[in-house]
Amino acid sequence: MRVFVTGGSGWVGSALVPDLVAHGHEVTALARSETSAVRLRAAGALPVPGSLDDLGTLATAATTADAVVHLGFKHDIAFGGQYDRAARDDRTAIDVLADSLAGTRKALVVASGILGVLGLAPGVVAREEDGRAAHDQSGPISGGGDRAATARHVLTLAQRGIRTSVVRLPPATHGAGDNGFTATAVAAARAAGVAAYIGDGGNRWPAVHRDDAAAVFRLAVEQGAPGSVFHAVAEEGVAIRLVAQAIGAGLGLPVVSVDAADARAHLGFLAGFWGLDGPASAEATRAALGWTPAGPGWLDDLRAGSYRDQATR
Structure with missing residues (x-):
């Protein structure tokens, strides 16, 4: 075509x-x-x-x-x-x-x-x-x-x-060269000196x-x-606490829980999203298209250093 x-x-x-x-x-x-x-x-x-x-x-x-x-x-x-x-x-x-x-x-x-x-x-x-x-x-x-x-x-x-x-x-469409939400979270952690999650960090984001x-x-x-x-x-849903821990490990920074009211000081505009819980399924997509994802997971990408030296917009 x-x-x-x-x-x-x-x-x-x-x-x-x-x-x-x-x-x-x-x-x-x-x-x-x-x-x-x-x-x-x-x-x-x-x-x-x-x-x-x-x-x-x-x-x-x-x-x-x-x-x-x-x-x-x-x-x-x-x-x-x-x-x-x-x-x-x-x-x-x-x-x-x-x-x-x-x-x-x-x-x-x-x-x-x-x-x-x-x-x-x-x-x-x-x-x-x-x-x-x-x-x-x-x-x-x-x-x-x-x-x-x-x-x-x-x-x-x-x-x-x-x-x-x-x-x-x-929101976590990730990989080397990304300048979206994940890169923004890494940049925010670097600027704040801590990798933060909101509350207990159990809220989940889908990823690919x-x-x-x-x-x-x-x-x-x-x-x-x-x-x-x-x-x-x-990935149907990755806990943001685990994401913050992977970011902190990659940057050598402490990982902290923050209240929603204080999140903007640590995360900037990302604070409005970082506490959302939004797992998602792709079961119907896989069945309809025969799609089988093969790339690394979100945490694997972070642990591999894909975002360590990366700037964001």
Whole structure:
């Protein structure tokens, strides 16, 4: 297949592009800089100059592809305090891609997240069928649940003759080169001089190695049924206390429990997430796609030193 990828030089995309190529697919990928273009060529893809704001470029690239994987998101402005704008632009880009694919039965695979977006009670294991409520699927974008609402909107696009699927990523999508939540936790520990967890630290996060996550996107392109949700989850739930202990061991720092009220002083913005309990299953994903994750676990990655000398955004 000819697969067009947005975010192809990003964290998951930089694993997905070579995986697609290795499995015989021809890949074109959006490149907003020459640096990104060089990386994409090295991975075996044909760069398409442009950004998520270049809607005509997106439309043309989608029209000439057999499948589209949308990983791109304006993380730079989202982390700069303009999350709502980033979310609105994300919905616009998806709708442009969908307009180009409507009626073709081609695949449109979109990345989403698991932690904190499903509205489940603490301790309940999130499954692929959860979080598919019909409300706010196609209305205007506003508020903190934007990407979750966009994911639900993507599922409705199957009604337009598109083989849509959503791949939910865990907050701990880990590996060397990560600059997301795990790298943020390591940087926070280094800055505070302690590796902290909140309360008893028994709350759990799902996790997956970046390479295993990339394989889910490829399999969704190849096999995903219209309107599917997949979980790129290798580990159902890792206790954050154990994560803090692995971080502390790697940095040679003490490990401490902190109250939720004091967590921001130790963790910065991560304090709002670090105490959440959000285990998730990938049982249905494994059955539907034949996916078998093979990468190292989250704690193994930390113990191996993947994050020891790494900076974050």
